[in-house]
Amino acid sequence: MAALRQLGTAVEGNFQGAAGGMVPPSPRVLAPNGSAPRSPAASRREEAAGNGGGGPGLAALRPTPAKPPRGSGKKPFAAPAGGGKPRKRAPLWPAALFVSVAMNVGLVLHHYVNSTSPPHHHHHHPQEHQACLMHPEAAGSSSVRRTATQEEPVPKTRAAGAPSTGKPAVTPESVINLDHGDPTMFEEFWRGTGAAAEIVIPGWQTMSYFSDVGNVCWFLEPGLDHEVRRLHRLVGNAAVDGYHVLVGTGSTQLFMAALYALSPPAGAPMSVVSTAPYYSSYPAVTDFLQSGLFRWAGDASSFEGDTYIELVCSPNNPDGTIREAVLSSESGVAVHDLAYNWPQYTPITRRADHDIMLFTVSKSTGHAGTRIGWALVKDRDVAKKMTKFIELNTIGVSKDSQLRAAKVLRAVSDAYELPGAGEEHRLFDYGRRKMAERWSMLREAAAASGIFSLPDETSGYCNFTKDMASTNPAFAWLRCDREDVEDCASFLRGHKILTRSGSQFGADPRYVRVSMLDRDDAYDIFVKRLASLK
Numbered sequence: 042m043a044a045l046r047q048l049g050t051a052v053e054g055n056f057q058g059a060a061g062g063m064v065p066p067s068p069r070v071l072a073p074n075g076s077a078p079r080s081p082a083a084s085r086r087e088e089a090a091g092n093g094g095g096g097p098g099l100a101a102l103r104p105t106p107a108k109p110p111r112g113s114g115k116k117p118f119a120a121p122a123g124g125g126k127p128r129k130r131a132p133l134w135p136a137a138l139f140v141s142v143a144m145n146v147g148l149v150l151h152h153y154v155n156s157t158s159p160p161h162h163h164h165h166h167p168q169e170h171q172a173c174l175m176h177p178e179a180a181g182s183s184s185v186r187r188t189a190t191q192e193e194p195v196p197k198t199r200a201a202g203a204p205s206t207g208k209p210a211v212t213p214e215s216v217i218n219l220d221h222g223d224p225t226m227f228e229e230f231w232r233g234t235g236a237a238a239e240i241v242i243p244g245w246q247t248m249s250y251f252s253d254v255g256n257v258c259w260f261l262e263p264g265l266d267h268e269v270r271r272l273h274r275l276v277g278n279a280a281v282d283g284y285h286v287l288v289g290t291g292s293t294q295l296f297m298a299a300l301y302a303l304s305p306p307a308g309a310p311m312s313v314v315s316t317a318p319y320y321s322s323y324p325a326v327t328d329f330l331q332s333g334l335f336r337w338a339g340d341a342s343s344f345e346g347d348t349y350i351e352l353v354c355s356p357n358n359p360d361g362t363i364r365e366a367v368l369s370s371e372s373g374v375a376v377h378d379l380a381y382n383w384p385q386y387t388p389i390t391r392r393a394d395h396d397i398m399l400f401t402v403s404k405s406t407g408h409a410g411t412r413i414g415w416a417l418v419k420d421r422d423v424a425k426k427m428t429k430f431i432e433l434n435t436i437g438v439s440k441d442s443q444l445r446a447a448k449v450l451r452a453v454s455d456a457y458e459l460p461g462a463g464e465e466h467r468l469f470d471y472g473r474r475k476m477a478e479r480w481s482m483l484r485e486a487a488a489a490s491g492i493f494s495l496p497d498e499t500s501g502y503c504n505f506t507k508d509m510a511s512t513n514p515a516f517a518w519l520r521c522d523r524e525d526v527e528d529c530a531s532f533l534r535g536h537k538i539l540t541r542s543g544s545q546f547g548a549d550p551r552y553v554r555v556s557m558l559d560r561d562d563a564y565d566i567f568v569k570r571l572a573s574l575k
Contacts, residue, residue, distance in 0.1 A: 207223065207225055207410075208223065208225070208559075208560075208563075210562060211562055211563045211566060212566075213566055214537075215537070215563075215566070216537040216538075216539060217537060217538050217539065217559075217563050217566055217567045217570070218539040218563075219538065219539060219540055219555050219556040219559060219563070219567060220539045220540055220541050220556070221556060222358075222403075222404070222515060222516065222556045222558055223409060223556065223558065223559060224403060224404060224407040224408075224409050224515075224558040225407070225558065225559055225560045226407065226475060226557075226558045226559060226560065226561075226564075227406065227407025227408075227468075227472070227558075228407070228560065229561070230407075230468060230471045230472075231407070233465060233466070234452060234466055237452040237455065237456075237466065238448055238449045238452040239448070240444055240445050240448045242441055242444060247440035247441055247444065250436060250437055252437075252440060252443075253266075257285050257287075257421065257424045257425055257428055258285065258286065258287045258288060258424070258428045259428070259437075260288070260431075260432075260436075260437030260438055260440070261286060261287065261288045261438075261443070262288075262440055262443040262444060262447060264443075264444065264447040265286075265288060265413075265415075265443045265444075265446055265447040265450075266286050267447075268446075268447045268450035268451050268454065269281070269286050269400075269415050269450065270286065271450070271451075271454050272405075272450050272453060272454050273417075275454050275457060275458065276383065276384060276389060276469075276505050277389055277392050277504050277505055278379070278382050278383065278384075278389050278392065278393060278505075279379065279382070279392060279393045279394070279398055279400070279417055280392050280393065280394040280417075281417060283419065284417040284418060284419055285417070285418045285419075285421065285424040286415055286416070286417060287415060287416040287418060287424060287427055287428060287431075288413065288414070288415050288438045288443060289413075289414045289415070289416065289431055289438060290412050290413070290414070290431075290435060290438055290439070291401055291403065291412050291413070291414045292378065292380055292399040292400065292401040292403075292414030292415075292416075293322065293326060293414070294414065294431060294434065294435070294438075295399050295414050295415070295416045295427065295431075296326065296352075296376070296378070296399060297326060297430065297434075298416075298426075298427035298428075298430040298431055298434075299350075299376045299397055299399075299416070299423075299427060300313060300327065300332075300334070300335050300350060301334065301426065301427070301430040302423050302426035302427045302430065303350050303374050303376070303423065304334035304335045304350070305334075306334075310332070310333055310334060310335050310336040311334060311335040311336075311348065311349065311350055312335075312336065312338035312344065312346060312348065312349045312350070313327045313335050313336065313337050313338060313349070313350045313352065314337075314338045314339060314340065314341040314344045314349055314350070314351055314352070314368070315340070315341055315351065315352040315353070315354070316340060316341045316342050316353075316364065316367055317339075317340040317342065317546065317547035317548055318357070318359055318360055318518070318543065318546035318547055318548040318552070319340070319352065319354070319357075319546060319547055320352075320354050320357075320358045320359070320378070320546070321359075321541060321545040321546050321554075323337070323352055324337040324339075335350065339547070340547055341367050341368055342367060344368065347370040347371070347372050347373060348370070348372045348373060349368060349370070349373045349374075350373075350374055350375075350376060351366050351367070351368050351373060351374070351375045351376070352375075352376055352378060353365065353366050353375050353376070353377045353378065353395075354377075354378040354380070354381075355377065355378075355379060355381075355382065356381045356382065356386060356387045356512070356514055356515075358378075358380070358381065358515070358516060358554075359516045359518050359541075359543075359546050359554035360496060360514070360516075360518035361381075361386075361387075361496065361512060361514025361515075361516065361518065362496075363387070374396070374397075375395065375396070375397075376397045376399065377393065377395040377397065377398045377399065378399045379393060379398050379399060379400055380399065380400060380401050380403070380404045380405075381404055381514070381515050382400075383404070383405050383469065383472075384469040384472070384473060384503060384505045384506060384510070385468075385469050385471075385472025385473045385475070385476055385513070386404075386472075386476065386512070386513055386514055386515055387510075387512050387513075387514070388500065388501040388502060388503035388504075388506075388509075388510040388511075388512070389503050389504050389505040389506075390501055390502065390503070390504065391504075396418070396419050396420065396423075397416060397417070397418050397419075397423070398416065398417045399414065399415075399416050400414060400415050400416075400417075401413070401414035401415075402414070402446050402449065402450070404515060406449050406450070406453060406468060407558075408445075408446065408449055411442050411445055411446050411449075412439070412442055413438070413442050413443060413445075413446040452466075453468045453469075456468065469505070469506075473506075473510070473513070476513035476515075476557065477511065477513050479513075479557050479564060480498070480511075480513050480517075480557070482564075482568045483495065483517055483555075483557070483568055483571075484498075485568075485572070486568040486569070486571045486572035487519070487571065487572075489572040490571060490572050490573070490574050490575060491575065492521060492522055492523040492526075492574060492575060493519055493520065493521055493522065493571065493574075494519075494520045494522055495517060495518070495519060495520075496518055498511055498512065499511070499512045500512065513557075514557070515556070515557055515558055516554050516555060516556060516557060517554070517555040517557055518552060518554060519540070519552065519553050519554075519555050520549075520551055520552050520553075521533075521551050521552075521553075522551075526551065527550065527551060528542065528550045528551070529542070529543070529550065529551050529552060529553045530542035530543075530550065530553050533553060536570060536574060537570070538567060538570060538571070540553035540554060540555050541553060541554040555567075
């Protein structure tokens with residue numbers, strides 16, 4: 042194909058040069074081998090006869106006998122001086138016909154090859170491909186062709202790509218994946234808030250690395266700082282006065298920053314512990330880089346030593362229980378992971394005031410994809426070391442994500458604080474109703490099955506809602522009580538339900554963690570399928 046294009050291009054270039062103001066072709070190109078070259082005068086006469094001030098014509102391709110100068114006595118196409126029989130000049134129309142056929146065949150073959158190849162085999166730029174395609178209205182005609190500049194504009198969804206929607210929709214036959222705490226349950230709520238949580242960022246904005254050079258966390262957007270403090274004051278779940286607010290790429294980065302800041306720079310690695318069942322990512326993240334500063338040391342309940350970092354997750358992931366530190370030592374320190382300490386999951390009974398507290402928009406508002414978490418840190422030196430870790434790790438945190446998170450948090454607070462705000466826009470009210478409904482469905486399904494058990498329901502007075510509220514954890518700590526089932530995760534996997542095994546949380550594999558935060562369609566199929574298991 043490439044050789045055919047080169048042949049067509051070379052011959053076409055010489056062919057066009059014979060007509061229409063281009064450099065005339067060499068007579069040795071168009072004349073048969075061995076034919077005598079035409080004189081310049083003959084070429085000029087042929088050019089004038091063929092052009093006529095316009096495009097090429099057949100007259101320009103026919104040989105025109107050249108008249109000898111008067112008195113020369115020579116005949117047209119006279120024999121060379123050396124003698125020999127005069128040779129007749131070959132007509133040019135066969136060459137022109139060949140060129141025309143070759144070019145059209147080449148274009149047709151090019152169109153065929155490109156139109157029949159699978160799309161994923163195309164590696165050309167779209168304009169290169171479209172430049173050779175025929176106009177749809179001129180199918181079968183080789184005289185009308187579209188170029189890239191004539192092509193219709195590419196639809197916006199094709200040019201930029203539609204936003205992702207997370208996991209695909211499910212059917213009753215689908216595998217239901219409840220292994221991860223993907224909080225897509227909240228999509229329904231945020232669809233109804235309209236422009237309250239929407240944001241447009243101009244192209245010139247957020248270009249600098251820096252946000253507030255006078256702050257310990259110099260990449261923290263002031264707007265996010267303000268909305269974080271405002272929301273905690275509204276809910277009453279954490280103290281903010283006298284605390285430094287640090288921002289991270291999710292609370293996981295802040296957890297790593299805390300380990301770095303609290304570990305001694307020399308000596309034996311700091312032991313990191315948590316009471317089982319503990320969040321499955323704690324040991325994985327702690328030992329991922331095999332740091333010499335810290336190491337995972339297991340269950341805090343069985344730890345022996347005075348120097349440690351204790352991770353306290355409350356409400357706890359995976360079982361939803363309210364936790365306090367179990368260790369006490371002058372050289373030990375606790376980091377409190379309060380990602381689920383919000384009214385939709387648990388009654389807010391007190392304003393937490395620990396030294397280091399971690400939060401995230403993933404579980405508070407459901408915006409896991411925004412990848413924003415924050416820490417409330419009392420000690421300035423610890424805050425500076427944590428900031429240094431994030432600086433070296435990612436040179437700050439996306440300011441675009443911070444601005445979006447700030448707008449989302451503002452929408453949450455506005456719905457409770459601004460007069461005239463509709464109750465349908467109150468996130469925690471929506472979340473509390475939704476979680477209570479889902480837990481009721483799950484308890485009914487477990488009872489109908491007869492082979493599963495769940496933790497007992499608890500309740501308490503909520504300072505935020507000013508009433509008694511039940512606990513509705515973001516995860517269910519489900520136990521399989523059937524005697525022949527030793528691995529509950531494997532048993533459920535056999536019935537197309539994916540969960541996380543209790544062994545990953547330092548617990549009995551007869552337990553599994555089940556996410557309660559998926560979309561309605563997946564959750565409904567899950568509870569129906571669970572109820573059918575005997």
